[in-house]
Each structure stands twice: as structure tokens, then as C-alpha cells.
Amino acid sequence: MTANSMSDTSSTCHSLNATVLKRNAWWEQFAQFGLCSPALLLVLIILVLPVGWLFSVSFVGANGGFSLENYSRMVESKSYYRIFITTFQVSLLSTGLCILIGYPFSYFLSQLPSRLASLCLITVLLPFWTSLLVRTYAWLVLLQRKGLVNDWAIQLGLWEEPIKLVHNMTGTLIGMVHIMLPFLVLPLYNSMKAIDRSYLNAASNLGASPVRIFWTVFFPLSTPGLFAGALIVFVLCLGFFVTPAVLGGGKVIMVSMKIASNIELFVNWGAASALGVILLLLTMIILWFAGRFLGFDRMAGSGVG
Amino acid sequence: MTNQDREALPITIRGVTKAYGRTKALDAVDLDIKEGEFLTLLGPSGSGKTTLLMVLAGFTRPDCGSVLFGDKEVIHMPPHLRDVGMVFQSYALFPHMTVAGNIGYPLRVRGISKDEIQKRCEWALETVQLGGYGERRVEQLSGGQKQRVALARSIVFEPQILLMDEPLSALDKKLRDHMQIELRRLHEKLGMTTVYVTHDQREALTMSDRIAVVNHGKLMQVDTPARIYDQPANRFVADFIGDSAFLPVTRSGNTASYAGTVLKIDHALPDGDLLLMIRPERLKIQSGTISEDSNSFDGIVSDVVYQGDSFALYATLPDGQSVSLRGVIRSSTLSALPKVGAPIKLYLEREDTVLISAAEV
Numbered sequence: 312m313t314a315n316s317m318s319d320t321s322s323t324c325h326s327l328n329a330t331v332l333k334r335n336a337w338w339e340q341f342a343q344f345g346l347c348s349p350a351l352l353l354v355l356i357i358l359v360l361p362v363g364w365l366f367s368v369s370f371v372g373a374n375g376g377f378s379l380e381n382y383s384r385m386v387e388s389k390s391y392y393r394i395f396i397t398t399f400q401v402s403l404l405s406t407g408l409c410i411l412i413g414y415p416f417s418y419f420l421s422q423l424p425s426r427l428a429s430l431c432l433i434t435v436l437l438p439f440w441t442s443l444l445v446r447t448y449a450w451l452v453l454l455q456r457k458g459l460v461n462d463w464a465i466q467l468g469l470w471e472e473p474i475k476l477v478h479n480m481t482g483t484l485i486g487m488v489h490i491m492l493p494f495l496v497l498p499l500y501n502s503m504k505a506i507d508r509s510y511l512n513a514a515s516n517l518g519a520s521p522v523r524i525f526w527t528v529f530f531p532l533s534t535p536g537l538f539a540g541a542l543i544v545f546v547l548c549l550g551f552f553v554t555p556a557v558l559g560g561g562k563v564i565m566v567s568m569k570i571a572s573n574i575e576l577f578v579n580w581g582a583a584s585a586l587g588v589i590l591l592l593l594t595m596i597i598l599w600f601a602g603r604f605l606g607f608d609r610m611a612g613s614g615v616g
Numbered sequence: 617m618t619n620q621d622r623e624a625l626p627i628t629i630r631g632v633t634k635a636y637g638r639t640k641a642l643d644a645v646d647l648d649i650k651e652g653e654f655l656t657l658l659g660p661s662g663s664g665k666t667t668l669l670m671v672l673a674g675f676t677r678p679d680c681g682s683v684l685f686g687d688k689e690v691i692h693m694p695p696h697l698r699d700v701g702m703v704f705q706s707y708a709l710f711p712h713m714t715v716a717g718n719i720g721y722p723l724r725v726r727g728i729s730k731d732e733i734q735k736r737c738e739w740a741l742e743t744v745q746l747g748g749y750g751e752r753r754v755e756q757l758s759g760g761q762k763q764r765v766a767l768a769r770s771i772v773f774e775p776q777i778l779l780m781d782e783p784l785s786a787l788d789k790k791l792r793d794h795m796q797i798e799l800r801r802l803h804e805k806l807g808m809t810t811v812y813v814t815h816d817q818r819e820a821l822t823m824s825d826r827i828a829v830v831n832h833g834k835l836m837q838v839d840t841p842a843r844i845y846d847q848p849a850n851r852f853v854a855d856f857i858g859d860s861a862f863l864p865v866t867r868s869g870n871t872a873s874y875a876g877t878v879l880k881i882d883h884a885l886p887d888g889d890l891l892l893m894i895r896p897e898r899l900k901i902q903s904g905t906i907s908e909d910s911n912s913f914d915g916i917v918s919d920v921v922y923q924g925d926s927f928a929l930y931a932t933l934p935d936g937q938s939v940s941l942r943g944v945i946r947s948s949t950l951s952a953l954p955k956v957g958a959p960i961k962l963y964l965e966r967e968d969t970v971l972i973s974a975a976e977v
Contacts (some may be wrong), residue, residue, distance in 0.1 A: 512675055513708035515695040517722035518773065524696075527721070531712045 478560025501537025632681030
């Protein structure tokens with residue numbers, strides 16, 4: 312190719328093969344999008360359709376026609392109001408307790424040599440290998456009036472009379488915190504592990520005492536993991552059924568239990584659906600607020616790193 | 617508001633030893649660093665240079681030894697009480713703070729008032745030529761800017777000692793060259809005692825008042841850049857700094873000879889076995905007669921490599937030893953470069969003929 316012909320091609324470059332290249336680019340995008348269509352279809356079938364159906368059912372009244380009675384009942388009845396308060400109370404308390412126990416534990420793990428840390432992590436994950444129901448009933452055995460905890464505490468002289476540890480809020484919280492803890496520890500441990508030691512060294516070199524380094528450097532850098540973990544725990548708690556049902560002993564009634572009784576006892580799908588819809592909306596509103604004030608990218612765990 | 621109201625501190629290191637298992641990262645290191653001096657610890661990776669810096673900063677606890685800042689023993693002091701500035705290799709800028717937040721950090725932990733912090737931050741940013749960058753987020757900065765912020769943060773509390781751990785290694789070559797000059801200028805302005813760690817010999821030669829060459833946890837030679845380059849204490853130093861060829865030399869009394877010819881030299885012979893060190897830029901091509909005061913070598917050209925501003929010529933001497941020569945290319949010499957396979961006469965001026973001890977250590 313001579314120098315002359317080269318300058319020719321470059322001068323006509325704006326049109327040379329442009330149509331073909333544009334079409335190829337379009338095809339490529341289409342094909343890549345097409346690859347994820349099975350997943351999209353799955354989401355449509357198992358998520359969008361059922362939720363849509365749930366929505367529509369909640370607007371069906373006892374007579375089979377369109378009605379808002381499922382929602383108006385919630386506004387009128389005090390018991391519904393109490394159920395929602397209880398649900399959020401239990402969820403918040405469980406999340407808070409998980410943070411109180413999980414944060415120091417994750418910190419401890421993150422400071423261990425990685426081999427020892429993996430071993431300790433297994434002990435966190437071990438309960439996952441047993442059924443949820445088994446673990447919940449195990450707590451029932453431990454915490455009941457003549458259970459192991461009461462027996463030992465009395466023998467050790469911690470308290471005189473057996474105290475009520477189960478079939479109430481205390482029992483529910485103990486069980487829920489135990490089950491939720493790994494969901495907090497795992498993301499939190501990962502985000503702590505990712506904190507570069509050089510930040511801590513730098514802070515120390517700049518004159519900060521160890522306590523100061525923790526609060527000004529380590530803790531802020533661990534918050535993405537903390538938010539992510541707390542979020543998972545909180546959302547899981549909101550819809551939790553088995554543990555509060557067994558350990559609450561009917562005294563701690565959460566939305567999920569009301570939904571179950573609506574269907575099992577009254578076969579009222581409309582009322583159950585309406586409860587589901589309200590819980591979903593309330594959760595979304597809370598998350599939206601949390602996202603606005605804490606920064607959603609931080610909650611998703613992709614913030615600072 | 618510069619450092620002049622605070623005296624720079626000398627550093628005295630005595631017998632500092634640190635072993636990891638059976639390998640000694642530092643082996644009884646003694647070193648005196650003068651106040652206000654720019655001293656570079658130079659060595660290959662794993663030589664112990666970074667360990668020594670970490671001992672100075674307080675992040676590594678040595679097995680034994682003593683470190684004095686001025687006349688104060690600091691060996692037992694935790695890092696946050698040592699009051700030394702440090703620039704980390706990774707910069708270690710806090711990602712959750714702005715530029716001003718980072719620079720103000722050492723001042724905040726010292727309980728300095730807000731107005732004063734702002735004033736000093738501005739001064740530090742001006743000093744590293746980043747005025748007005750205070751509100752930027754760390755992730756918005758380029759590598760060179762991060763480097764400057766890290767530097768500003770390490771000098772803002774006016775430490776008397778500044779430590780730098782390969783601070784320029786993450787920058788590209790042009791920026792690195794520029795920052796070398798700038799760091800040097802900053803050191804002259806602030807006058808704090810500076811200990812700089814690098815594995816880049818050119819960087820060390822460019823910036824330092826003195827260089828301490830480290831290998832296997834020991835100091836090989838501590839001297840000015842010119843003396844390190846021209847009179848290396850041993851083969852390791854000669855090999856590590858600059859390119860050179862080494863020819864075996866026979867010693868008889870007070871003279872040394874190569875291939876049967878007595879070498880004309882300027883300096884006293886070192887002890888032990890000897891090597892003739894030939895730097896490529898000191899070796900010259902002989903055309904016509906040369907002065908009596910030089911040492912000449914016959915050889916065969918084995919390769920000629922064009923390198924733009926210069927050329928490298930490789931020649932084989934009669935005894936099979938290979939030497940290289942670097943020459944400047946001018947348009948007139950380009951066509952006259954020797955051809956491969958041609959015989960060639962090379963020579964070294966008397967003052968460029970350097971004999972070094974053959975010992976590795």
C-alpha cells in the first residue's frame with residue numbers, strides 16, 4: 312500500500328464500513344442481553360408474577376369483588392397496629408443485639424491469623440448445618456422453667472427462683488439473635504479483613520492512640536460491612552416466622568404469624584395478602600430513609616474500601 | 617511557619633538486630649544519621665532496608681539494639697509517641713476523609729485549635745503545590761497528587777524526622793523524576809532529618825546526601841553518592857549501583873596487573889583479592905595514539921546496539937572476558953560505529969581505573 316492510498320482510506324473513514332460496524336455493535340448488545348433472558352424469565356415467573364398476584368388478591372373483598380376492606384380493617388383494628396409495632400420492635404432489638412455481639416466478635420476474628428480465623432468462622436457457620444427448627448426447639452429445652460439454664464443459674468446462686476426465659480420477648484430475642492448472628496458476622500468480618508493495615512499504621516505514626524485509631528479510622532472503614540450485615544439481619548427479622556412462633560409462645564405476635572393465622576384459621580387470603588403488601592411497603596420506606604441518610608452505596612457494601 | 621524554629625534531630629542506631637526465624641533481617645546495624653541529612657537506605661528487596669525504616673517508625677520491634685533521636689532513647693516507644701513523619705509506599709491516605717481531613721488528622725489528635733489546623737493545612741498544601749485541593753475526596757486524586765497529599769500530611773505537624781518508604785515507586789517514570797527533584801527541594805526548605813528507602817539506585821544517587829547500601833541485613837557501605845559510585849567498598853556495591861564489568865586482576869606486592877600488563881592506578885590497593893571495575897561510560901575507543909597515563913585493552917567487537925541518544929558496544933577480550941562501552945551518538949559518529957567482528961582498541965584513563973576488593977561482602 313502506498314502512502315497515497317493510505318491517506319485516501321483515512322479521509323473516507325467516516326463512512327467506510329460504518330453501517331456494518333454499527334450493526335455488529337447492535338447485534339453484540341442484543342446477543343449479550345439475550346444471554347441473561349433465562350434469568351429474567353425466572354425473575355418474572357417466581358418474583359414479579361406472585362407479588363403482582365399478592366397485590367391483586369389483597370384488593371379482593373369477602374364478596375369476591377374489588378374492595379379496600381382488607382386495608383381498612385388494619386387501620387381500624389388496634390391489634391394490627393400492635394402487631395406491626397411488635398414486629399419492628401423485635402427486628403430492631405434483634406439487629407441491635409446482633410451488632411452488640413457481632414461487632415466485637417468480628418473484630419476479634421479479623422485480628423486473628425487467617426488460619427485461626429477460618430477455624431473460628433466455621434464455628435459461626437456450624438449452626439447453619441442443622442435445621443432451623445431443631446435449633447429453635449433446642450433453645451426451648453435450654454430455656455424452659457426446668458431447663459438447663461435455669462437449673463445451673465440456681466445452682467450457681469445467680470437467681471433464686473426459675474425465671475421466665477421462654478414464651479416471651481426474652482426467649483424470642485435469644486433465639487433470633489442466635490440464628491441471625493452469622494448474617495451480620497460474615498459481611499462485617501469481610502469488610503474488616505479488607506481494611507489495609509497501613510491505614511492503622513499511618514494513624515499511629517501521625518500520633519493517634521490505639522483507642523483513637525479505632526474510632527477515627529477502623530470503625531468508619533468497617534461501617535459498609537456493618538450496614539450491609541445489619542440490613543440483612545433487619546430485613547430477615549421482619550419476615551421471620553418459626554423462631555418467634557416457637558419461642559414467643561403466642562405472646563410475641565409478629566406480622567408473619569398473623570399472616571399464617573389469617574390463612575390457616577380464617578382462610579382469608581385477601582387479609583393475609585394485604586398484610587404482606589403493607590409489610591413490604593413499610594420495609595421499603597424504611598430502607599429508602601436509611602439509604603437517604605446513610606448513603607445507599609455504603610449500605611450495599613460497595614462504598615469506601 | 618517552617619521548620620526552622622525546631623532543630624532537626626540526629627539519629628543514632630546501635631546494634632539493631634531483628635531475626636525472622638533463622639534469617640536475620642537486620643544484623644547488628646550501626647548507623648549515624650546527621651541532623652538535617654537526607655540519607656537513603658538502598659538495597660535489593662529483602663535486604664532489610666524497609667525493616668530498618670519500620671524499626672525507626674516503631675512498627676517493628678527489634679530483638680535488640682538502640683535507636684536514639686537526638687539523645688532520647690526511642691526503642692521502647694510505641695509509634696504514636698515518636699513524633700516522626702512517615703510517607704508510606706501505598707500512601708495510606710484515609711479513604712473516608714477529604715484531603716484536608718487527612719492532612720488535619722495529626723493536628724486533630726494533638727488537640728490543636730480549628731483555626732490553627734486550617735492555617736497549617738493550607739500551608740502544607742501550598743508547600744506541596746496543591747493549594748485549594750482541601751475539599752477534594754482522596755479517590756478523586758491522581759497518583760502524583762495522592763503522593764503530595766501523603767507528603768503534606770507527614771510534614772504538617774512539623775516532625776523533626778521524616779521517613780519515606782519507597783514513596784515514588786507507584787508513579788510513572790516522568791512524574792517520578794519530577795518528584796525526586798521536588799522532594800529534594802522540599803528537604804532543603806524544611807531541613808528535617810530524612811531517611812528514604814528505595815531499591816532504585818538512580819533515585820538514591822539523585823536525591824541523597826549519603827547512601828547506605830544494605831544487603832542481607834548489613835550495611836555494605838555508607839557514603840556520598842559520588843564515592844559509592846566511584847569507589848564502591850566491595851563487589852556487591854559495585855554490582856548493585858550502575859553497570860560494570862569486572863576483570864580478574866593479579867596482585868604482586870603493591871602493583872596489580874591484568875593479562876600480564878601492570879595497571880596504572882590512582883588509588884591505594886584494597887586488601888585481599890582484586891577486581892578491575894570497568895564502568896561502560898568510562899571505557900573509551902582508542903583512535904590514534906593515547907596518553908601514556910592510561911590502560912589499553914585489545915578486543916573483538918561482539919555486538920553494537922543503537923539506543924537513540926547513545927550506543928552500547930560489547931567487546932570480547934583475548935582471555936574471553938566481556939566488557940561493554942557506552943558512547944554518545946552524534947550524526948558524525950553514527951556511520952563510523954565499529955562493525956561486529958572487527959578488532960578494536962579500548963582504553964581507560966588512569967583516574968577511571970578502579971580496583972575493588974573481590975569479596976562479595
